[in-house]
Amino acid sequence: MIAEVAIPISIALNEQFDYSIPASLTPKVSIGCRVLVPFRTSIILGYVVKLKVHSKFMRQLRPILKNLDSQPILDDELFKIAHKIQKEYFCSLAQAIQVILPIGVKNTKSAISEDQEQPKQTIPCFDIKTTEEPKSHIVLIQDLSNKTRWIKYAAFIKSTLNAKKSVIFLIPDHEKINSAIEFLNLGISPFIITSSISAQGSLRAWTAIKKAPYSFVLGTRSAIFAPVNNLGLIIIEEEEHFAYRQDQVPHYKAFEMALERIKEHKAKLVLGSFVLSLDAYYLYKKHKASYICLERPEPWPKVRIIDMRQEYVPKGKEKIISKSLEYQIANILQRNGKLLIFVNQKGFSTFLYCPKCKKTQTCPRCSSSLKYHFKEKAVICPSCTFKTAAFDICPACRSTYIKYSGYGLEKVESELIRLFPSLKIHSYEKREAVLPPYDIMLATAQFLENPYFNTYSFDTVCVIACEQMLGHMDFRSTEKTFSRLFKLRSCASKEIILQTHVVENDALQLLKDNDPSAFFKEELKARKELKLPPVAxxxxxxxxxxxxxxxxxxxxxxxxxxxxxxxxxxxxxxxxxxxxxxxxxxxxxxxxxxxxxxxxxxxxxxxxxxxxxxxxxxxxx
Structure with missing residues:
Protein backbone atom coordinates (compact mmCIF):
# COMPACT_ATOMS: atom_id res chain seq x y z
CA MET A 1 0.00 0.00 0.00
CA ILE A 2 1.22 3.50 -0.83
CA ALA A 3 0.35 6.83 0.76
CA GLU A 4 0.54 10.28 -0.82
CA VAL A 5 1.84 12.58 1.89
CA ALA A 6 1.61 16.39 1.89
CA ILE A 7 4.67 17.97 3.50
CA PRO A 8 4.72 21.57 4.86
CA ILE A 9 7.39 23.05 2.63
CA SER A 10 7.39 26.09 0.37
CA ILE A 11 5.08 26.32 -2.64
CA ALA A 12 8.19 25.92 -4.81
CA LEU A 13 7.77 22.18 -4.07
CA ASN A 14 3.99 22.16 -4.30
CA GLU A 15 3.41 18.45 -4.70
CA GLN A 16 2.69 15.35 -2.64
CA PHE A 17 5.27 12.64 -2.10
CA ASP A 18 4.74 8.88 -2.24
CA TYR A 19 5.74 6.69 0.70
CA SER A 20 5.30 2.98 1.23
CA ILE A 21 3.19 1.86 4.19
CA PRO A 22 4.86 -0.88 6.27
CA ALA A 23 2.68 -3.93 6.95
CA SER A 24 2.57 -3.09 10.67
CA LEU A 25 1.05 0.35 9.91
CA THR A 26 -1.31 -0.62 7.07
CA PRO A 27 -4.45 -0.91 9.27
CA LYS A 28 -3.64 2.36 11.08
CA VAL A 29 -2.78 4.76 8.25
CA SER A 30 -5.80 6.50 6.70
CA ILE A 31 -6.53 9.72 4.84
CA GLY A 32 -6.37 12.69 7.22
CA CYS A 33 -3.80 11.19 9.61
CA ARG A 34 -0.48 12.73 10.57
CA VAL A 35 2.64 10.66 9.90
CA LEU A 36 6.39 10.97 10.42
CA VAL A 37 8.36 10.47 7.20
CA PRO A 38 11.99 10.77 6.10
CA PHE A 39 12.62 13.76 3.82
CA ARG A 40 16.15 14.26 2.57
CA THR A 41 18.22 13.95 5.75
CA SER A 42 15.44 14.89 8.19
CA ILE A 43 12.38 13.30 9.75
CA ILE A 44 9.40 15.60 9.33
CA LEU A 45 5.66 15.71 9.91
CA GLY A 46 3.33 15.09 6.97
CA TYR A 47 -0.36 14.55 6.24
CA VAL A 48 -1.81 11.56 4.37
CA VAL A 49 -4.00 12.89 1.55
CA LYS A 50 -4.45 9.80 -0.62
CA LEU A 51 -4.03 6.02 -0.54
CA LYS A 52 -3.19 4.01 -3.66
CA VAL A 53 -1.70 0.76 -4.87
CA HIS A 54 0.77 1.86 -7.56
CA SER A 55 3.43 4.57 -7.89
CA LYS A 56 5.83 5.38 -10.71
CA PHE A 57 8.59 5.50 -8.10
CA MET A 58 7.97 1.99 -6.70
CA ARG A 59 11.66 1.04 -6.42
CA GLN A 60 12.66 4.35 -4.80
CA LEU A 61 9.94 4.63 -2.17
CA ARG A 62 10.91 5.20 1.43
CA PRO A 63 8.65 3.92 4.22
CA ILE A 64 6.46 5.88 6.63
CA LEU A 65 8.19 5.75 10.00
CA LYS A 66 5.28 6.35 12.36
CA ASN A 67 1.54 6.98 12.32
CA LEU A 68 0.53 9.57 14.94
CA ASP A 69 -3.28 9.38 14.88
CA SER A 70 -5.64 6.51 15.56
CA GLN A 71 -8.42 8.55 13.93
CA PRO A 72 -8.14 11.10 11.07
CA ILE A 73 -7.77 14.65 12.38
CA LEU A 74 -9.47 16.15 9.29
CA ASP A 75 -12.89 15.13 7.99
CA ASP A 76 -14.06 15.36 4.36
CA GLU A 77 -15.45 18.87 4.78
CA LEU A 78 -12.21 20.33 6.13
CA PHE A 79 -10.25 18.50 3.42
CA LYS A 80 -12.40 20.22 0.78
CA ILE A 81 -11.67 23.58 2.42
CA ALA A 82 -7.92 22.77 2.45
CA HIS A 83 -8.04 22.06 -1.31
CA LYS A 84 -9.94 25.33 -1.88
CA ILE A 85 -7.31 27.28 0.07
CA GLN A 86 -4.55 25.57 -1.91
CA LYS A 87 -6.19 26.42 -5.24
CA GLU A 88 -7.37 29.96 -4.61
CA TYR A 89 -4.61 31.29 -2.35
CA PHE A 90 -1.61 29.68 -4.10
CA CYS A 91 -0.04 27.66 -1.32
CA SER A 92 0.89 24.01 -0.86
CA LEU A 93 -1.75 21.56 0.37
CA ALA A 94 0.23 20.99 3.58
CA GLN A 95 0.30 24.75 4.24
CA ALA A 96 -3.48 24.84 3.80
CA ILE A 97 -3.92 21.92 6.21
CA GLN A 98 -1.71 23.62 8.79
CA VAL A 99 -3.84 26.76 8.61
CA ILE A 100 -6.88 24.66 9.55
CA LEU A 101 -5.31 22.69 12.40
CA PRO A 102 -4.93 24.06 15.97
CA ILE A 103 -1.51 24.79 17.46
CA GLY A 104 -1.60 21.66 19.64
CA VAL A 105 -1.86 19.45 16.52
CA LYS A 106 0.30 21.09 13.86
CA ASN A 107 3.24 21.99 16.13
CA THR A 108 3.81 18.57 17.68
CA LYS A 109 5.23 15.29 16.43
CA SER A 110 3.67 13.29 19.25
CA ALA A 111 0.53 11.18 19.11
CA ILE A 112 -2.78 12.57 20.33
CA SER A 113 -3.93 10.81 23.47
CA GLU A 114 -7.58 9.79 23.39
CA ASP A 115 -7.57 9.32 27.18
CA GLN A 116 -6.81 12.93 28.13
CA GLU A 117 -9.45 14.82 30.04
CA GLN A 118 -11.58 16.93 27.70
CA PRO A 119 -13.77 19.95 28.46
CA LYS A 120 -17.49 19.26 28.51
CA GLN A 121 -20.26 21.58 27.40
CA THR A 122 -23.76 21.51 28.86
CA ILE A 123 -26.32 23.14 26.58
CA PRO A 124 -29.78 23.70 28.09
CA CYS A 125 -33.05 23.92 26.21
CA PHE A 126 -33.72 27.64 25.93
CA ASP A 127 -37.14 29.16 26.45
CA ILE A 128 -37.46 31.53 23.50
CA LYS A 129 -40.21 33.53 21.88
CA THR A 130 -41.14 32.42 18.40
CA THR A 131 -40.16 35.18 15.96
CA GLU A 132 -39.95 35.27 12.20
CA GLU A 133 -36.30 34.95 11.14
CA PRO A 134 -34.96 36.26 7.80
CA LYS A 135 -35.24 33.60 5.10
CA SER A 136 -31.90 34.47 3.51
CA HIS A 137 -28.89 32.34 4.42
CA ILE A 138 -26.85 35.53 4.92
CA VAL A 139 -28.09 38.18 7.37
CA LEU A 140 -26.51 41.61 7.87
CA ILE A 141 -27.05 43.43 11.18
CA GLN A 142 -26.09 47.11 11.39
CA ASP A 143 -26.39 48.21 15.00
CA LEU A 144 -26.33 51.99 15.31
CA SER A 145 -26.96 51.65 19.05
CA ASN A 146 -23.82 49.45 19.29
CA LYS A 147 -25.42 47.11 21.85
CA THR A 148 -28.79 45.82 20.59
CA ARG A 149 -27.22 43.40 18.09
CA TRP A 150 -26.04 41.20 20.97
CA ILE A 151 -29.70 40.50 21.84
CA LYS A 152 -30.23 39.48 18.19
CA TYR A 153 -27.11 37.29 18.27
CA ALA A 154 -28.35 35.55 21.44
CA ALA A 155 -31.76 34.88 19.84
CA PHE A 156 -30.14 33.32 16.74
CA ILE A 157 -27.84 31.18 18.91
CA LYS A 158 -30.62 29.93 21.21
CA SER A 159 -32.82 29.01 18.24
CA THR A 160 -29.95 27.11 16.57
CA LEU A 161 -28.88 25.24 19.71
CA ASN A 162 -32.51 24.30 20.44
CA ALA A 163 -32.55 22.68 16.99
CA LYS A 164 -29.46 20.67 18.13
CA LYS A 165 -27.18 22.38 15.61
CA SER A 166 -23.72 23.86 16.19
CA VAL A 167 -22.79 27.53 16.37
CA ILE A 168 -19.46 29.20 15.54
CA PHE A 169 -19.10 32.77 16.84
CA LEU A 170 -16.10 34.77 15.58
CA ILE A 171 -14.60 37.84 17.27
CA PRO A 172 -11.62 39.83 15.93
CA ASP A 173 -9.43 39.79 19.05
CA HIS A 174 -8.91 37.24 21.84
CA GLU A 175 -9.08 40.08 24.39
CA LYS A 176 -12.80 40.46 23.52
CA ILE A 177 -13.72 36.89 24.51
CA ASN A 178 -14.83 37.74 28.05
CA SER A 179 -16.86 40.74 26.91
CA ALA A 180 -18.56 38.62 24.20
CA ILE A 181 -19.57 36.00 26.78
CA GLU A 182 -20.87 38.80 29.03
CA PHE A 183 -22.87 40.51 26.25
CA LEU A 184 -24.43 37.25 25.00
CA ASN A 185 -25.39 36.16 28.54
CA LEU A 186 -26.30 32.61 27.47
CA GLY A 187 -25.18 30.77 30.58
CA ILE A 188 -23.01 28.42 28.48
CA SER A 189 -19.24 27.94 28.68
CA PRO A 190 -18.23 27.94 25.01
CA PHE A 191 -15.36 25.98 23.52
CA ILE A 192 -12.61 28.58 23.00
CA ILE A 193 -10.34 28.47 19.94
CA THR A 194 -7.74 31.23 19.59
CA SER A 195 -4.01 31.43 18.85
CA SER A 196 -3.45 32.79 22.37
CA ILE A 197 -4.42 29.63 24.27
CA SER A 198 -1.91 26.87 25.04
CA ALA A 199 -1.18 24.01 22.66
CA GLN A 200 -2.76 21.53 25.09
CA GLY A 201 -5.80 23.76 25.57
CA SER A 202 -6.37 24.06 21.81
CA LEU A 203 -5.95 20.30 21.38
CA ARG A 204 -8.46 19.47 24.14
CA ALA A 205 -11.03 21.90 22.68
CA TRP A 206 -10.53 20.55 19.13
CA THR A 207 -10.98 16.92 20.28
CA ALA A 208 -14.05 17.72 22.38
CA ILE A 209 -15.71 19.63 19.50
CA LYS A 210 -15.15 16.68 17.14
CA LYS A 211 -16.85 14.29 19.54
CA ALA A 212 -19.82 16.51 20.49
CA PRO A 213 -23.01 15.99 18.41
CA TYR A 214 -23.46 19.78 18.43
CA SER A 215 -21.62 22.58 20.24
CA PHE A 216 -21.11 26.33 20.73
CA VAL A 217 -17.65 27.56 19.67
CA LEU A 218 -16.28 31.05 20.34
CA GLY A 219 -12.97 32.26 18.97
CA THR A 220 -10.90 34.38 16.64
CA ARG A 221 -10.32 33.90 12.89
CA SER A 222 -8.98 30.32 13.16
CA ALA A 223 -12.18 29.16 14.92
CA ILE A 224 -13.89 29.19 11.51
CA PHE A 225 -12.24 25.78 10.98
CA ALA A 226 -13.61 24.25 14.20
CA PRO A 227 -14.57 20.60 13.42
CA VAL A 228 -18.18 21.00 14.59
CA ASN A 229 -20.86 18.49 13.74
CA ASN A 230 -24.20 19.57 12.28
CA LEU A 231 -23.29 23.23 11.75
CA GLY A 232 -26.33 25.54 11.84
CA LEU A 233 -25.03 29.09 12.37
CA ILE A 234 -21.89 31.21 11.94
CA ILE A 235 -21.77 34.73 13.39
CA ILE A 236 -18.95 37.16 12.52
CA GLU A 237 -18.88 40.09 14.94
CA GLU A 238 -17.28 43.35 13.66
CA GLU A 239 -17.18 41.75 10.23
CA GLU A 240 -15.27 44.68 8.73
CA HIS A 241 -12.27 44.16 11.04
CA PHE A 242 -8.86 43.65 9.37
CA ALA A 243 -8.08 40.72 11.74
CA TYR A 244 -10.37 38.44 9.71
CA ARG A 245 -7.79 38.33 6.91
CA GLN A 246 -4.65 36.29 7.57
CA ASP A 247 -1.58 38.46 7.04
CA GLN A 248 0.68 35.49 6.22
CA VAL A 249 0.52 33.04 3.33
CA PRO A 250 -2.14 31.85 2.61
CA HIS A 251 -4.00 35.21 2.86
CA TYR A 252 -7.46 33.73 3.36
CA LYS A 253 -10.48 35.68 4.63
CA ALA A 254 -12.72 34.27 7.35
CA PHE A 255 -15.79 35.43 5.40
CA GLU A 256 -14.83 33.33 2.36
CA MET A 257 -14.29 30.26 4.55
CA ALA A 258 -17.63 30.88 6.29
CA LEU A 259 -19.40 30.90 2.91
CA GLU A 260 -17.92 27.50 2.09
CA ARG A 261 -19.04 26.02 5.39
CA ILE A 262 -22.62 27.29 5.25
CA LYS A 263 -22.97 25.94 1.69
CA GLU A 264 -21.90 22.51 2.88
CA HIS A 265 -24.33 22.48 5.82
CA LYS A 266 -27.08 24.79 4.45
CA ALA A 267 -26.51 26.90 7.54
CA LYS A 268 -27.03 30.60 8.26
CA LEU A 269 -24.31 33.30 8.28
CA VAL A 270 -24.81 36.49 10.32
CA LEU A 271 -22.51 39.48 9.75
CA GLY A 272 -22.84 42.17 12.39
CA SER A 273 -21.18 45.43 13.35
CA PHE A 274 -21.73 49.02 14.39
CA VAL A 275 -20.87 50.12 10.85
CA LEU A 276 -20.85 47.36 8.22
CA SER A 277 -18.22 47.15 5.49
CA LEU A 278 -19.00 48.22 1.94
CA ASP A 279 -18.47 44.59 0.86
CA ALA A 280 -21.31 43.50 3.18
CA TYR A 281 -23.57 46.33 1.99
CA TYR A 282 -22.89 45.29 -1.62
CA LEU A 283 -24.20 41.78 -0.81
CA TYR A 284 -27.46 43.39 0.29
CA LYS A 285 -27.68 45.53 -2.86
CA LYS A 286 -27.13 42.42 -4.99
CA HIS A 287 -30.04 40.74 -3.13
CA LYS A 288 -27.73 38.07 -1.68
CA ALA A 289 -28.37 38.98 1.96
CA SER A 290 -31.09 40.22 4.31
CA TYR A 291 -30.48 43.54 6.07
CA ILE A 292 -31.47 44.55 9.61
CA CYS A 293 -30.76 48.09 10.85
CA LEU A 294 -31.06 48.70 14.60
CA GLU A 295 -31.55 52.41 15.20
CA ARG A 296 -29.92 54.50 17.92
CA PRO A 297 -32.50 55.55 20.57
CA GLU A 298 -30.73 58.81 21.51
CA PRO A 299 -30.49 61.81 19.16
CA TRP A 300 -27.26 62.01 17.18
CA PRO A 301 -24.72 64.70 18.17
CA LYS A 302 -24.03 67.58 15.78
CA VAL A 303 -21.11 67.50 13.34
CA ARG A 304 -18.89 70.58 13.10
CA ILE A 305 -16.07 70.77 10.52
CA ILE A 306 -13.18 73.22 11.01
CA ASP A 307 -11.34 74.14 7.79
CA MET A 308 -7.62 74.43 8.59
CA ARG A 309 -7.02 76.15 5.25
CA GLN A 310 -8.69 79.23 6.74
CA GLU A 311 -6.32 79.21 9.71
CA TYR A 312 -3.37 81.64 9.80
CA VAL A 313 -0.09 79.72 10.18
CA PRO A 314 3.27 81.56 10.28
CA LYS A 315 5.79 80.41 7.67
CA GLY A 316 7.79 77.40 8.82
CA LYS A 317 5.37 76.63 11.66
CA GLU A 318 2.64 74.02 12.05
CA LYS A 319 -0.74 74.58 13.63
CA ILE A 320 -1.99 71.69 15.75
CA ILE A 321 -4.95 73.26 17.57
CA SER A 322 -6.86 75.84 15.53
CA LYS A 323 -8.10 79.06 17.15
CA SER A 324 -11.67 77.90 16.61
CA LEU A 325 -11.01 74.55 18.32
CA GLU A 326 -9.09 76.26 21.11
CA TYR A 327 -12.12 78.46 21.79
CA GLN A 328 -14.46 75.43 21.70
CA ILE A 329 -12.28 73.52 24.17
CA ALA A 330 -12.12 76.47 26.57
CA ASN A 331 -15.89 76.92 26.36
CA ILE A 332 -16.60 73.23 27.06
CA LEU A 333 -14.20 73.06 29.98
CA GLN A 334 -15.69 76.20 31.47
CA ARG A 335 -18.97 74.24 31.71
CA ASN A 336 -17.08 71.31 33.36
CA GLY A 337 -17.61 69.15 30.29
CA LYS A 338 -15.56 66.09 29.28
CA LEU A 339 -13.65 65.90 26.00
CA LEU A 340 -12.18 63.12 23.91
CA ILE A 341 -9.47 64.26 21.51
CA PHE A 342 -8.67 61.65 18.86
CA VAL A 343 -5.29 61.61 17.06
CA ASN A 344 -4.56 59.00 14.40
CA GLN A 345 -0.78 58.91 14.97
CA LYS A 346 1.18 57.80 18.02
CA GLY A 347 4.44 59.38 19.13
CA PHE A 348 5.64 62.98 19.12
CA SER A 349 6.93 63.68 15.58
CA THR A 350 5.98 61.67 12.51
CA PHE A 351 9.08 62.39 10.41
CA LEU A 352 12.61 63.69 10.90
CA TYR A 353 14.09 66.04 8.28
CA CYS A 354 17.55 67.50 7.65
CA PRO A 355 17.25 71.05 6.21
CA LYS A 356 20.84 70.92 4.90
CA CYS A 357 20.88 67.74 2.79
CA LYS A 358 17.06 67.73 2.34
CA LYS A 359 16.77 64.09 3.42
CA THR A 360 14.03 62.50 5.50
CA GLN A 361 15.45 60.10 8.06
CA THR A 362 14.29 56.57 7.23
CA CYS A 363 14.73 53.18 8.80
CA PRO A 364 17.99 51.45 7.72
CA ARG A 365 16.00 48.25 7.06
CA CYS A 366 12.92 49.91 5.53
CA SER A 367 12.00 53.00 3.54
CA SER A 368 9.52 54.06 6.24
CA SER A 369 10.02 57.43 7.92
CA LEU A 370 11.22 57.14 11.49
CA LYS A 371 8.95 58.48 14.22
CA TYR A 372 10.14 60.17 17.38
CA HIS A 373 8.58 59.03 20.67
CA PHE A 374 9.17 61.57 23.44
CA LYS A 375 8.39 59.30 26.39
CA GLU A 376 10.87 56.67 25.22
CA LYS A 377 13.40 59.25 23.95
CA ALA A 378 13.77 57.06 20.87
CA VAL A 379 13.07 56.99 17.13
CA ILE A 380 11.08 53.95 16.03
CA CYS A 381 10.23 52.45 12.65
CA PRO A 382 6.45 51.88 12.26
CA SER A 383 7.00 48.99 9.79
CA CYS A 384 9.54 46.81 11.62
CA THR A 385 11.22 46.40 15.01
CA PHE A 386 13.99 48.96 14.48
CA LYS A 387 14.48 51.31 17.42
CA THR A 388 17.35 53.59 18.36
CA ALA A 389 18.08 56.56 20.59
CA ALA A 390 17.03 60.00 19.30
CA PHE A 391 19.79 61.75 17.36
CA ASP A 392 20.67 65.41 16.76
CA ILE A 393 23.23 64.87 13.99
CA CYS A 394 22.15 63.94 10.47
CA PRO A 395 23.52 60.44 9.62
CA ALA A 396 23.89 61.44 5.94
CA CYS A 397 25.64 64.86 5.99
CA ARG A 398 26.62 65.16 9.68
CA SER A 399 24.71 68.43 10.01
CA THR A 400 24.12 69.37 13.65
CA TYR A 401 20.42 70.20 13.17
CA ILE A 402 17.56 67.75 12.59
CA LYS A 403 14.04 69.10 12.28
CA TYR A 404 11.38 67.02 14.04
CA SER A 405 8.18 67.62 12.04
CA GLY A 406 4.64 66.30 11.92
CA TYR A 407 2.69 65.50 15.03
CA GLY A 408 1.24 62.57 16.87
CA LEU A 409 -0.54 62.08 20.16
CA GLU A 410 2.40 63.14 22.36
CA LYS A 411 2.85 66.49 20.58
CA VAL A 412 -0.89 67.19 20.77
CA GLU A 413 -0.70 66.53 24.51
CA SER A 414 2.26 68.92 24.78
CA GLU A 415 0.35 71.63 22.88
CA LEU A 416 -2.73 71.22 25.09
CA ILE A 417 -0.60 71.60 28.23
CA ARG A 418 0.88 74.80 26.75
CA LEU A 419 -2.57 76.23 25.97
CA PHE A 420 -4.35 75.00 29.11
CA PRO A 421 -1.74 74.48 31.87
CA SER A 422 -4.26 73.65 34.59
CA LEU A 423 -5.97 70.84 32.66
CA LYS A 424 -5.99 67.21 33.76
CA ILE A 425 -5.11 65.18 30.65
CA HIS A 426 -5.28 61.39 30.45
CA SER A 427 -3.78 59.41 27.54
CA TYR A 428 -5.74 56.24 26.83
CA GLU A 429 -3.46 53.23 26.37
CA LYS A 430 -5.58 50.27 27.40
CA ARG A 431 -8.84 49.51 29.16
CA GLU A 432 -8.61 50.50 32.83
CA ALA A 433 -10.92 49.38 35.64
CA VAL A 434 -10.70 52.80 37.34
CA LEU A 435 -9.98 55.93 35.34
CA PRO A 436 -8.00 58.75 36.96
CA PRO A 437 -9.73 62.17 37.14
CA TYR A 438 -9.43 63.99 33.81
CA ASP A 439 -10.81 66.89 31.81
CA ILE A 440 -9.53 65.67 28.43
CA MET A 441 -8.86 62.11 27.27
CA LEU A 442 -6.40 61.65 24.41
CA ALA A 443 -6.75 58.50 22.32
CA THR A 444 -5.63 56.78 19.12
CA ALA A 445 -7.41 54.03 17.16
CA GLN A 446 -6.64 51.62 20.01
CA PHE A 447 -9.49 53.26 21.94
CA LEU A 448 -12.02 51.90 19.43
CA GLU A 449 -10.71 48.34 19.94
CA ASN A 450 -12.10 48.45 23.48
CA PRO A 451 -15.41 46.50 23.41
CA TYR A 452 -16.78 48.97 25.98
CA PHE A 453 -15.73 52.13 24.10
CA ASN A 454 -19.31 53.38 23.69
CA THR A 455 -19.82 53.27 27.48
CA TYR A 456 -17.44 56.21 27.82
CA SER A 457 -19.43 59.43 27.89
CA PHE A 458 -18.05 62.70 26.50
CA ASP A 459 -19.79 65.97 25.86
CA THR A 460 -17.68 66.55 22.76
CA VAL A 461 -15.31 64.48 20.62
CA CYS A 462 -12.59 66.33 18.67
CA VAL A 463 -10.69 64.69 15.80
CA ILE A 464 -7.34 66.27 14.95
CA ALA A 465 -6.04 66.12 11.35
CA CYS A 466 -8.60 63.87 9.65
CA GLU A 467 -6.37 63.86 6.56
CA GLN A 468 -3.92 61.57 8.39
CA MET A 469 -6.50 58.79 8.07
CA LEU A 470 -7.41 59.65 4.47
CA GLY A 471 -3.85 59.91 3.14
CA HIS A 472 -3.01 56.20 3.00
CA MET A 473 -2.23 54.43 -0.30
CA ASP A 474 -5.39 52.36 0.04
CA PHE A 475 -8.60 52.70 -1.98
CA ARG A 476 -10.49 51.72 1.19
CA SER A 477 -9.07 54.62 3.25
CA THR A 478 -12.24 56.73 2.80
CA GLU A 479 -14.43 53.83 3.94
CA LYS A 480 -12.20 53.10 6.95
CA THR A 481 -12.13 56.78 7.92
CA PHE A 482 -15.90 57.06 7.74
CA SER A 483 -16.35 53.95 9.90
CA ARG A 484 -13.90 55.25 12.50
CA LEU A 485 -15.52 58.71 12.63
CA PHE A 486 -19.00 57.21 12.91
CA LYS A 487 -17.90 55.17 15.92
CA LEU A 488 -16.31 58.24 17.51
CA ARG A 489 -19.51 60.19 16.91
CA SER A 490 -21.44 57.67 19.00
CA CYS A 491 -19.25 58.57 22.02
CA ALA A 492 -20.33 62.23 22.00
CA SER A 493 -23.52 63.44 23.64
CA LYS A 494 -23.55 66.91 22.05
CA GLU A 495 -21.05 67.39 19.23
CA ILE A 496 -18.19 65.96 17.22
CA ILE A 497 -15.64 68.45 15.86
CA LEU A 498 -13.51 67.51 12.84
CA GLN A 499 -10.37 69.55 12.18
CA THR A 500 -9.05 69.03 8.66
CA HIS A 501 -7.58 70.40 5.43
CA VAL A 502 -9.90 68.22 3.25
CA VAL A 503 -13.34 69.57 4.10
CA GLU A 504 -14.98 68.35 0.88
CA ASN A 505 -14.23 64.65 1.43
CA ASP A 506 -17.33 62.41 1.42
CA ALA A 507 -16.27 60.65 4.62
CA LEU A 508 -16.59 63.96 6.47
CA GLN A 509 -19.57 65.53 4.71
CA LEU A 510 -21.77 62.42 4.77
CA LEU A 511 -21.09 61.91 8.46
CA LYS A 512 -23.80 64.51 9.01
CA ASP A 513 -26.38 61.95 7.84
CA ASN A 514 -27.53 59.62 10.57
CA ASP A 515 -27.47 56.57 8.28
CA PRO A 516 -24.24 55.04 6.88
CA SER A 517 -26.13 53.88 3.78
CA ALA A 518 -25.90 57.44 2.36
CA PHE A 519 -22.11 57.13 2.42
CA PHE A 520 -22.23 53.56 1.08
CA LYS A 521 -24.24 54.68 -1.97
CA GLU A 522 -21.73 57.42 -2.87
CA GLU A 523 -18.70 55.20 -2.23
CA LEU A 524 -20.20 52.36 -4.25
CA LYS A 525 -20.81 54.75 -7.14
CA ALA A 526 -17.12 55.77 -7.08
CA ARG A 527 -15.99 52.12 -6.91
CA LYS A 528 -18.15 51.26 -9.94
CA GLU A 529 -16.62 54.07 -11.98
CA LEU A 530 -13.08 52.94 -11.10
CA LYS A 531 -13.91 49.21 -11.25
CA LEU A 532 -12.66 48.52 -7.75
CA PRO A 533 -13.79 45.89 -5.19
CA PRO A 534 -16.42 44.93 -4.27
CA VAL A 535 -17.78 45.73 -7.75
CA ALA A 536 -14.78 44.15 -9.48
Missing part, protein backbone atom coordinates in the same frame (compact mmCIF):
# COMPACT_ATOMS: atom_id res chain seq x y z
CA UNK A 537 -12.32 41.54 -8.27
CA UNK A 538 -8.67 42.36 -7.74
CA UNK A 539 -5.44 40.49 -7.04
CA UNK A 540 -1.99 41.80 -6.20
CA UNK A 541 1.31 40.13 -7.08
CA UNK A 542 3.98 41.33 -4.64
CA UNK A 543 7.54 40.71 -5.81
CA UNK A 544 10.29 40.98 -3.18
CA UNK A 545 14.09 40.89 -3.33
CA UNK A 546 17.06 42.01 -1.26
CA UNK A 547 18.37 43.65 -4.43
CA UNK A 548 16.42 46.62 -5.83
CA UNK A 549 17.34 45.98 -9.48
CA UNK A 550 16.50 42.30 -9.19
CA UNK A 551 13.07 43.09 -7.71
CA UNK A 552 12.31 45.52 -10.55
CA UNK A 553 13.50 43.12 -13.28
CA UNK A 554 11.44 40.23 -11.87
CA UNK A 555 8.36 42.45 -11.70
CA UNK A 556 8.80 43.55 -15.32
CA UNK A 557 9.33 39.94 -16.45
CA UNK A 558 6.13 38.80 -14.75
CA UNK A 559 4.21 41.74 -16.20
CA UNK A 560 5.32 40.86 -19.75
CA UNK A 561 4.18 37.25 -19.24
CA UNK A 562 0.76 38.46 -18.09
CA UNK A 563 0.38 40.82 -21.06
CA UNK A 564 1.03 37.98 -23.52
CA UNK A 565 -1.93 36.00 -22.18
CA UNK A 566 -5.47 36.55 -23.34
CA UNK A 567 -8.40 36.58 -20.96
CA UNK A 568 -11.02 38.65 -19.22
CA UNK A 569 -8.59 40.55 -17.00
CA UNK A 570 -6.46 43.68 -16.91
CA UNK A 571 -2.90 43.79 -15.57
CA UNK A 572 -1.28 47.08 -14.55
CA UNK A 573 2.39 47.99 -14.82
CA UNK A 574 4.60 47.21 -11.80
CA UNK A 575 4.69 49.93 -9.18
CA UNK A 576 6.83 50.35 -6.09
CA UNK A 577 4.94 49.42 -2.93
CA UNK A 578 4.47 51.88 -0.08
CA UNK A 579 6.72 51.60 1.85
CA UNK A 580 9.12 50.50 -0.90
CA UNK A 581 11.52 48.64 1.39
CA UNK A 582 10.45 46.56 4.40
CA UNK A 583 12.78 44.45 6.56
CA UNK A 584 15.53 44.64 3.97
CA UNK A 585 13.33 43.59 1.02
CA UNK A 586 12.57 45.89 -1.94
CA UNK A 587 8.97 45.43 -3.08
CA UNK A 588 7.08 45.89 -6.37
CA UNK A 589 3.41 45.22 -6.97
CA UNK A 590 1.41 44.21 -10.04
CA UNK A 591 -2.35 44.78 -9.72
CA UNK A 592 -4.77 42.60 -11.70
CA UNK A 593 -8.48 43.27 -12.17
CA UNK A 594 -10.42 40.23 -13.29
CA UNK A 595 -13.81 38.55 -13.57
CA UNK A 596 -12.40 35.03 -13.38
CA UNK A 597 -8.88 33.85 -12.64
CA UNK A 598 -9.24 30.69 -14.75
CA UNK A 599 -7.41 32.15 -17.73
CA UNK A 600 -4.34 33.27 -15.77
CA UNK A 601 -4.44 30.98 -12.74
CA UNK A 602 -1.76 28.62 -14.09
CA UNK A 603 0.70 31.38 -14.93
CA UNK A 604 0.23 33.09 -11.54
CA UNK A 605 0.69 29.75 -9.80
CA UNK A 606 3.85 29.14 -11.83
CA UNK A 607 5.18 32.57 -10.84
CA UNK A 608 4.40 32.02 -7.17
CA UNK A 609 5.97 28.54 -7.29
CA UNK A 610 9.32 29.53 -8.79
CA UNK A 611 12.11 29.06 -6.33
CA UNK A 612 13.85 32.12 -4.88
CA UNK A 613 11.33 34.43 -6.56
CA UNK A 614 9.64 35.66 -3.36
CA UNK A 615 6.26 36.24 -5.00
CA UNK A 616 3.22 36.65 -2.75
CA UNK A 617 -0.31 36.63 -4.19
CA UNK A 618 -3.01 38.57 -2.29
CA UNK A 619 -6.66 38.74 -3.28
CA UNK A 620 -8.80 41.82 -2.60
CA UNK A 621 -5.73 43.75 -1.29
Missing amino acids: RMAALNIRSKNETSAKNKANTFYKKLKKLTGNYEAFEPMACVPFKVRGNYRYQILIKYDSLDSIQNIIKAMASERKQNVIVTFEP
